[in-house]
Amino acid sequence: MRNQPHETIEDVRSDAIEKHHISLTINGTSYNLEVEPWTSVLDLLREHLNLTGTKKGCDHGQCGACTILLEGKRINSCLTLAIMHDGAEITTIEGLANNDGLHPVQQAFIEHDAFQCGYCTPGQICSTIGLIHEGKAKTLDDIRDLMSGNICRCGAYNNIVKVVQEALENHKNQTP
């Protein structure tokens, strides 16, 4: 077995790589930013903008804790580069509530007790909103399948499925 020590970043490449300018609208606020090419949207949110509601679980697309809405579509913010999204509109968990109170899906998570530690919850909520917009979930099995990109280590799945089901019904009633 070979077990080489990792080369450090300094060994490999210089600081010569330039930052790029991008502008983003996040939760309705515009930002003008200088980003390094390798900064993920997740790291940009958490480390640079202090929007720490979006969580880092695995950093590899496997858990869904980092789910955000990019142009209204749910994606994993850990597996995409900020630099690729100049001009884009992003919604995170911080952007869902308004002056009237919590977003209905946030409220439903509380009412149905759909979390324990809460670490996966911001991702679950953004994913639920994405799922509703997609309009593809018809049955309980569909809900389970189309929420499977969000892992909950506490196993709050039963109540999460109830929330999604209720949110879908409310959405149907509002848009005849």
Next chain:
Amino acid sequence: MRPFSYSRAEDIDTAVNEVTAHEDARFIAGGTNLLDLMKIDVIHPQHLVDITHIAHDTIENTEDGGLRLGALVTNADTAYHPEVEKRYPLLAHAILAGASPQLRNKATDGGNLLQRTRCYYFYDKTTACNKREPGSGCAAIDGYNRLHAIFGASEHCIATHPSDMCVALAALDARVQVTGPDGSRTIPFEDFHRLPGDTPEKDTNLREDEIITSVDLPPKGFADHYTYIKNRDRASYAFALVSVAATLEIEDNVIKDARIALGGVAHKPWRNKEAESLLIDKPADRDGFQAVAAAIVKEAKSFRYNEFKIELARRSIVRALMEASQTYQ
């Protein structure tokens, strides 16, 4: 991640020029496989060329009556496209059996073809892997090889190709359109991915300076008789152990055309055309399906931990053909 420089291409020619002009450069599309592997330092390009702003992001009818999937269309937009749902439901089902909704919203059709193997040793830089580091050996052959190939493996690599979408594209005889510095060419799907042989570092026959522009589907979509079965360790969000895409064309209960592609069993989506031809002009019944399944798995060779795949493949082929013979629109 190691630092790298970045540029954005707005059209195919610029993309090809950019990737040739920079040392150790790669295209980035959805980024869902590339960034995953860059984070663990399995690949470490010095420059990325962003191709997501190139206009090859639509699905259009082709002159021969088929459908052209632009390389930058997302997997989600492909699976839910009305023409794909109606004319190529096998493809829609296969895509939706893979990854998660979030990933499918980012992953592109071109990137899906080029995703790397999920062999655990390929991901683990402390082990030997000829695919990651040519000449270092293969830790999987005598290691934990439950995920690995039962067809077409070599003494240098026994990895499998993990894509679901590609299994359907193999069954549909898709064609891959590519452009490089010397112009454009068409690669038939069966020639796109390769067997490992003694160069397992090469997954496909695409050259490094070539870009995929589209994946073209021929007119025949088998919308009446198709199925995609994916066997995996949990019901969703897991890679295939063995998957089967089966399509049939049936007239008066006689089979006129049959395709069977297997996923999770080889370095490329696996087809055996000789075995498929056993079905032609025969009735669509279980006896015939069992004979084909037996002919296909006859060539299988297992390793210490993946023997189960042979029987799983045999049974899945029979079940897939039974289901395909029964689907009606």
